[in-house]
Amino acid sequence: xxxxxxxxxxxxxxxxxxxxxxxxxxxxxxxxxxxxxxxxxxxxxxxxxxxxxxxxxxxxxxxxxxxxxxxxxxxxxxxxxxxxxxxxxxxxxxxxxxxxxxxxxxxxxxxxxxxxxxxxxxxxxxxxxxxxxxxxxxxxxxxxxxxxxxxxxxxxxxxxxxxxxxxxxxxxxxxxxxxxxxxxxxxxxxxxxxxxxxxxxxxxxxxxxxxxxxxxxxxxxxxxxxxxxxxxxxxxxxxxxxxxxxxxxxxxxxxxxxxxxxxxxxxxxxxxxxxxxxxxxxxxxxxxxxxxxxxxxxxxxxxxxxxxxxxxxxxxxxxxxxxxxxxxxxxxxxxxxxxxxxxxxxxxxxxxxxxxxxxxxxxxxxxxxxxxxxxxxxxxxxxxxxxxxxxxxxxxxxxxxxxxxxxxxxxxxxxxxxxxxxxxxxxxxxxxxxxxxxxxxxxxxxxxxxxxx
Amino acid sequence: xxxxxxxxxxxxxxxxxxxxxxxxxxxxxxxxxxxxxxxxxxxxxxxxxxxxxxxxxxxxxxxxxxxxxxxxxxxxxxxxxxxxxxxxxxxxxxxxxxxxxxxxxxxxxxxxxxxxxxxxxxxxxxxxxxxxxxxxxxxxxxxxxxxxxxxxxxxxxxxxxxxxxxxxxxxxxxxxxxxxxxxxxxxxxxxxxxxxxxxxxxxxxxxxxxxxxxxxxxxxxxxxxxxxxxxxxxxxxxxxxxxxxxxxxxxxxxxxxxxxxxxxxxxxxxxxxxxxxxxxxxxxxxxxxxxxxxxxxxxxxxxxxxxxxxxxxxxxxxxxxxxxxxxxxxxxxxxxxxxxxxxxxxxxxxxxxxxxxxxxxxxxxxxxxxxxxxxxxx
Numbered sequence: 044x045x046x047x048x049x050x051x052x053x054x055x056x057x058x059x060x061x062x063x064x065x066x067x068x069x070x071x072x073x074x075x076x077x078x079x080x081x082x083x084x085x086x087x088x089x090x091x092x093x094x095x096x097x098x099x100x101x102x103x104x105x106x107x108x109x110x111x112x113x114x115x116x117x118x119x120x121x122x123x124x125x126x127x128x129x130x131x132x133x134x135x136x137x138x139x140x141x142x143x144x145x146x147x148x149x150x151x152x153x154x155x156x157x158x159x160x161x162x163x164x165x166x167x168x169x170x171x172x173x174x175x176x177x178x179x180x181x182x183x184x185x186x187x188x189x190x191x192x193x194x195x196x197x198x199x200x201x202x203x204x205x206x207x208x209x210x211x212x213x214x215x216x217x218x219x220x221x222x223x224x225x226x227x228x229x230x231x232x233x234x235x236x237x238x239x240x241x242x243x244x245x246x247x248x249x250x251x252x253x254x255x256x257x258x259x260x261x262x263x264x265x266x267x268x269x270x271x272x273x274x275x276x277x278x279x280x281x282x283x284x285x286x287x288x289x290x291x292x293x294x295x296x297x298x299x300x301x302x303x304x305x306x307x308x309x310x311x312x313x314x315x316x317x318x319x320x321x322x323x324x325x326x327x328x329x330x331x332x333x334x335x336x337x338x339x340x341x342x343x344x345x346x347x348x349x350x351x352x353x354x355x356x357x358x359x360x361x362x363x364x365x366x367x368x369x370x371x372x373x374x375x376x377x378x379x380x381x382x383x384x385x386x387x388x389x390x391x392x393x394x395x396x397x398x399x400x401x402x403x404x405x406x407x408x409x410x411x412x413x414x415x416x417x418x419x420x421x422x423x424x425x426x427x428x429x430x431x432x433x434x435x436x437x438x439x440x441x442x443x444x445x446x447x448x449x450x451x452x453x454x455x456x457x458x459x460x461x462x463x464x465x466x467x468x469x470x471x472x473x474x475x476x477x478x479x480x481x482x483x484x485x486x487x488x489x490x491x492x493x494x495x496x
Numbered sequence: 497x498x499x500x501x502x503x504x505x506x507x508x509x510x511x512x513x514x515x516x517x518x519x520x521x522x523x524x525x526x527x528x529x530x531x532x533x534x535x536x537x538x539x540x541x542x543x544x545x546x547x548x549x550x551x552x553x554x555x556x557x558x559x560x561x562x563x564x565x566x567x568x569x570x571x572x573x574x575x576x577x578x579x580x581x582x583x584x585x586x587x588x589x590x591x592x593x594x595x596x597x598x599x600x601x602x603x604x605x606x607x608x609x610x611x612x613x614x615x616x617x618x619x620x621x622x623x624x625x626x627x628x629x630x631x632x633x634x635x636x637x638x639x640x641x642x643x644x645x646x647x648x649x650x651x652x653x654x655x656x657x658x659x660x661x662x663x664x665x666x667x668x669x670x671x672x673x674x675x676x677x678x679x680x681x682x683x684x685x686x687x688x689x690x691x692x693x694x695x696x697x698x699x700x701x702x703x704x705x706x707x708x709x710x711x712x713x714x715x716x717x718x719x720x721x722x723x724x725x726x727x728x729x730x731x732x733x734x735x736x737x738x739x740x741x742x743x744x745x746x747x748x749x750x751x752x753x754x755x756x757x758x759x760x761x762x763x764x765x766x767x768x769x770x771x772x773x774x775x776x777x778x779x780x781x782x783x784x785x786x787x788x789x790x791x792x793x794x795x796x797x798x799x800x801x802x803x804x805x806x807x808x809x810x811x812x813x814x815x816x817x818x819x820x821x822x823x824x825x826x827x828x829x830x831x832x833x834x835x836x837x838x839x840x841x842x843x844x845x846x847x848x849x850x851x852x853x854x855x856x857x858x859x860x861x862x863x864x865x866x867x868x869x870x871x872x873x874x
Contacts, residue, residue: 130772132761137772145776313763433654440534443541443646451726451795483775487726487793492779 046071046121047366048136048148050128050308051156053081054105054352055344057113058359059154064119066367066374071121071148073128073138079113081158082178083352085185086110098185100210101246105352130483131311133337139488146495152339152366155308155327156359159345161299162459164199164406168270170418173295177203180297181210190216192295196279198222198267200400201301202351205250208259218259220291222281224300225400226264236395239388243353266403270296301400302349303459309347310481313337318474321397322348324459325478331383333362334369341366354389357382406460407467416464417457419450424464431468437477441465451487454479502526502662504693504846505681507669507705509535511645511832512824513697514652515839518573521659523847528689529653529661530681532668536649538766539699540832542800544722544744544756545645546735547833548585549610550637551601553809555857556834557608562853563837564639570648574655578648579748584734585640586624588631588785594739595633602635610637626731630784642735642746645832652836672705678820693846695822697839700803701766702825706811706860709818713811713826713863718804719760720829721774723797727751731788743782753789755782760799770797804828807862812838813855814845816864822846823860 047063049056052074063070072079078086084106087093099106116122123140130137136148161176168174175183175191177199183189190211195218197208208221237244254261264284270276278292309327310316315336316325327335329342343362344355361382364374410416412425422445430444438461441447447461448454454461458479466473504520506513509531517529529535547567549560571577589595595616602612613636620627620634627634657663668684678692696705703715732747743757758774775797783790805811808828815821822842827834841851 130775132769132772135772147772437534440537443537444650449796451793453796483769483772483797484794487795488775488779489793490725490779490783490789490791492776494776494780 048150049154052079055156055355055359059363062363156344157305157346159302162303173276177299198298209250221261222265233399240392307481332365407463417447420446422447436469499688506695508697510540511835515836517656519843521661527661535653539800540649548640574651580643582641586734598635719768719799721760721770768799812858816861
């Protein structure tokens with residue numbers, strides 16, 4: 044039997060599920076995590092007792108509402124946690140439950156709400172133990188109630204940088220230093236568009252002010268140069284806005300430059316992609332209702348372009364309404380328009396964020412040859428440049444030549460940085476070097492897998 | 497745009513076309529190699545990477561043994577080692593009947609002097625302890641091995657370029673027409689080439705030109721499914737296959753195991769995927785052949801588009817209808833090892849008038865039907 048399937052139980056997936064259930068459908072909700080909420084509203088493991096305020100701060104109400112929405116749907120949907128979608132061959136999704144049970148699932152429609160991961164721009168020493176992505180550092184804190192270290196440096200750019208600094212400080216692990224690669228002037232210039240979401244903007248200001256008041260040094264226009272250490276990270280080297288180089292001893296580092304979309308499932312399903320200059324990435328194309336180019340496939344949330352959790356909730360509901368409408372069911376047209384307008388406003392805010400936290404354009408030119416870009420296959424920036432100098436400019440050919448993106452993560456971690464390096468070295472625009480093709484399995488698949496009918 | 501006149505035009509930058517280009521360029525011929533995608537990016541570059549003589553039909557062995565010599569000179573020829581190792585190839589038998597088949601093949605192939613070693617169950621256990629109990633015996637060919645097709649196949653085109661061949665990538669041929677000297681070939685980017693010799697090395701897409709010159713072939717596309725594991729401790733000391741077909745596997749120096757088996761599916765005219773069916777079959781059945789894989793993870797799967805003829809032999813040699821046209825395609829998933837010698841044989845057709853090893857068994861004429869007319873190049 045064919046089902047309406049939602050992939051991902053984050054803000055987009057849960058809102059889509061709720062909307063479908065409210066209109067009498069019984070969707071199947073697949074999620075890799077053990078509990079719903081996605082990365083942003085990740086729930087702590089059973090038996091942990093921190094309050095929602097401790098876990099989610101200003102977002103506690105949203106988090107609780109989302110968790111509550113999923114709990115209320117119990118019995119109205121087929122919710123399958125710990126389930127990875129590792130492959131898609133329309134009209135089938137191939138799933139892996141608890142890392143060992145393979146099952147096929149036929150879908151009539153699918154809402155892809157696969158979210159995002161950190162965008163990593165490697166520096167020397169980034170593969171040392173004790174170095175985390177910003178997102179991973181947040182998961183350690185939110186999920187396991189662990190700080191990644193006692194003497195902590197946070198670097199990179201994007202709203203998560205300040206949020207994380209604040210969360211760590213509130214949890215009692217005050218960062219030694221926060222390095223934001225975005226210049227202060229960019230953040231000032233972006234203010235008008237950021238005011239499209241005054242409360243979100245105010246929160247950003249609040250985190251900054253709070254960090255200042257509590258003596259956490261925040262440097263804008265400052266770049267992480269390298270992490271160093273023997274067995275694990277012991278110090279960072281960084282450059283301030285005036286070009287002066289500093290060294291600071293630490294025992295943990297978290298870094299990242301905003302987020303990147305998880306698009307492999309849309310790719311395996313054959314969805315058309317377009318170049319997004321704002322995301323510096325190829326994204327599955329969606330119309331203003333959330334339809335992908337392939338009939339029956341809908342896209343919602345950060346997996347189709349980074350807009351954040353609030354937008355994901357809106358897009359999840361909107362995609363579900365579109366799906367229902369396409370089925371010939373009656374949906375409230377005013378609600379659709381309202382959601383579309385809210386999304387448009389959030390997109391304006393997002394453009395402001397782009398200006399406030401601009402991509403560090405000089406990264407590719409400055410990355411040292413010996414920096415490991417692909418940690419799965421240990422491919423350095425120099426090896427990528429060598430492949431380009433041999434005449435390759437297509438990212439899949441560079442991959443075939445030097446193995447970048449061929450390992451466990453399939454380029455999910457290194458693909459963005461590799462693309463920047465290839466474009467820079469070949470003198471081509473970032474959208475002129477092709478796009479890494481998705482290949483199953485989306486995440487590794489074990490030998491000895493059991494088949495479930 | 498004016499027509500460029502050369503000695504030979506090669507359609508297809510796979511290992512057969514690129515090695516033909518290399519041999520011709522080395523002999524001083526003016527060669528144009530046209531590849532609609534990137535050289536070595538299709539079957540030649542995404543195959544399993546087996547470099548074996550063992551298990552081939554007897555008619556292929558002369559060429560395959562010549563290829564074995566060429567592979568031995570790879571670094572001198574290409575400037576890279578292509579991760580080529582003569583690890584030996586172990587063909588496993590799962591039944592006494594299969595073992596008898598291996599014995600028969602060993603006997604028949606004796607004139608080719610490959611040093612085959614037949615191993616019974618105890619000998620197999622003693623020498624290759626990592627092979628699962630399901631194997632009752634094996635045939636070991638010590639000089640066979642494996643290589644990295646992603647590196648080797650494009651390197652043939654690169655070497656041809658170094659020797660003066662014009663290599664045009666992302667250059668699809670739109671049409672071929674007869675001309676005074678032989679052939680005129682038009683490409684999608686508006687280029688025009690003419691030559692007395694035309695080599696049809698277009699792999700799974702070669703049937704169109706054969707049909708155009710009045711010698712259609714029943715070429716079908718196949719899509720062998722492949723996957724690779726994360727790096728594992730080294731244990732697989734030989735490349736392996738199974739008598740009667742099934743899963744084949746090799747382990748590369750960095751530890752990844754490459755496994756193939758079963759068929760994937762075409763995604764479009766030129767792309768393919770391994771497909772969940774074949775992938776799950778490999779993951780569920782490989783451990784009985786290679787127990788050390790238990791608990792390992794597959795990190796990537798892929799497939800390619802290979803040309804197969806009904807008798808699983810290639811079409812290699814002169815056209816039956818059109819003087820100056822040479823075919824080299826349809827290697828049925830086993831063209832990687834023999835490819836460099838196939839390219840050399842095509843070059844010999846031009847340079848020597850005929851190849852050193854007879855290509856009779858691979859003639860396109862075997863598909864001639866009584867109803868077909870001897871149409872000229874049209």
